[in-house]
Amino acid sequence: MRPADYSRLDGLALASLLRKGETSAFELMTIAVQLARERAMPLNALCYQRFEEALEMARTAQLVGPFGGLPFLLKDSGLASRRLSSSMGSRMFRDTRFSFDSTLVERFEAAGFISFARTTVPELCMAPTTEAVANGGPTLNPWDPARSPGGSSGGSAVAVALGVVPIAHGSDGGGSIRIPASCCGVFGLKPSRGLLPMGPARGEGWGGLATDGVITRTVRDTAAVLDAIAGADPGAPYAAPRMPESFLAGLDKPFDRPLRVAKWVSTWNDIPLDADCLAAVESAERLLIRNGHQVVEISPPDIDFDGFANALIDVIAANAVVSIETAAVGRPSEQWRGLLEPAILGAYHYGKTLRATDYISAIACFQQISREMERYMQGFDLLLTPTLTQLPVTLGTLSMNDDFRSFRLKGARYTMFLAIINASGQPAANVPLYWNQQGIPVGIQLVGRFGDEDTILRASAELERSSPWIGLYARLRVGG
Known part of the structure; x- marks a missing residue:
């Protein structure tokens, strides 16, 4: 098999060739390593x-x-793997080793995946870009190297967009799968809270906002991965939502009625939307209508966006304190403070000032948003929004050299439609339907009702058939 042929195929197509004996795992890994380099x-x-x-x-x-x-x-x-060390993008956590595999890693391996590297992230996965000092510099966007590929799953999105692998692990605590999927022109689904395991060492991340997932080249690959890895692990604090018999088998089933889709193109606090982001939504709306669905423009719910942004800052800062102090045990402060980037050190200092009531109030804010969004989705099957409020930002725009609060508030404006959905626990996907005149991908977000990944995946597969995006990756191919 030539590298060019490998890069054109999705995971299920390659797996089919493996089962037929038309290629081998060694041949595929040889190509993947070559393309990685x-x-x-x-x-x-x-x-x-x-x-x-x-x-x-x-x-x-x-x-x-x-x-x-x-x-x-x-x-x-930091997803535990006995084979692969981790740094979480931080000099302080460099070469963290694990004596066990996380439940999710076990499920990835049982599905047949062979992991051959980690993908780059910002420090402690706390940024919508991937520019960690620990990695020796920023990760670059394959469509425009002056721009960020997004974060925190930036390296994963780059690898999938470049055809190095058809499927890569990601995680999402405030948009960290959907942001880089949008910036790199690939498909990325954030599952519902509780659908994927977080054990055995963790019960939740960021007050229930965080979940793992994958970034893929095609919708069907995501569906097949969910079939293989979904379901809560023993002792999980959240019950897994009810699942269909097979997400993959459902992709080809026609809807028995037109979907009713709410559309957001207005913002909280009058945060401006880039014209290309609006154009991406309009393009998706036309495709949905062409497929027989109804799209209704409505205003976002009456959520205190500033209050939510501050609640998210509190929870992230509290988690930063726990992570940093765990790693700092037995180490004088002068040995580790200089290993943290300014914004993360600021998160630590701010987190130390928080009271228990601050944390409880932040969690209550998230839970209120969850209830508000459940009411809001009544009468709608899906929600359509821009993924981001602007094009992929240029490198250095969102810098860890800023103070923590300023850094996070800038990021909140950029990712306005995303972290709200982490608070509500709903599933949401970036769908790569639109590239602007400069050839930059601009994603749209489809949000489903809690536990309804099936509708997002089926609608995304319809859109993929109507406007296939896999061929657009050809311009990224070099060599092979």
Whole structure:
């Protein structure tokens, strides 16, 4: 198989060739490693590479699960893996090792994935860009290297957009799957709260906002991955939402009635929307209507956006304190304070001032938004919004050299439609339907009712059939 042929195929297509004996896990891993070196590493998208080990694993791999023997990448988010160390994009956490595999890593491996590296993130995954000092500089957007690929799953989105792998791990606590998926022109679904396991060492992340997931080249790959890895693990604090028998099997089922889709193109606090973001929504609306659905423009619910942004700051800062103090045990402060970027050190200092009542109030804010969004979605199957309020920002626009609060508030304006959905726990996806005249991808977000990934995936698959995006990746191909 040539690298160009590998890059054109999604995960399920490659897995089919593996099962038929038309390729081998070793051949695919050889190509993936070659492309990682040629494409992903020049854009600073990978860390903790285990290329030679992965090649040996692929040489003797058993074709287990739906993706038996497929090359895969784990986000450097601290998801526990005995094979791959982690830094979470921080010099303070460099080379963190694990004595166990997280439940999700076990499920990825049972699905047949072979992880051969981690993907780059901002420090502690706390930014909508990927510019960690620990990684030696920013991760670059493959469509325009002067722009950010988004964050915090920036390296994963870059690797998928470049065809290095068809599927990569991501996580999302405030848009961290959907932001880079939009910036890099790929599909990224944030699942409902509780759908994917977080154990055995963790019960929740960021007060219930965070979840894991994947970034993919096609909708069907995401559906097939969910079939393989979804479901709560023993002792999980949240029950997994009810699932269909198969997300993948449902993709080809026609809807028995037109969907009713709410559209947001107005903002809280009159935050401006870039014309290309509005054009992306209008393009998606036309496709939805052409497919027989109804789109109704309505205003966002009456949510105190500033209050929510401040609640999110409090929860992130509190989590920063816990993470940093855990790593700092037994280390004098002068040994580790200089290892943190200014905004993260600011988060630590601010977090130390928080009271228990501040944290409880922030969680109550999230829970109120969850109730508000449930009421708001009554009568609608989906919500259509821009993914971001502007084009992928240029490198350095959202800098960790700012003070923590300013940094987070700037990011909140950029990602205005995203973290609200983490608070509500609903599923949401970036769908890559639109590229502007300069060739920059501009995503749209589809939000479903809690526990209804199925409708998002089926609608996204319809849109993919109406306006296929996989061919647009061809301009990224180099060599092969």
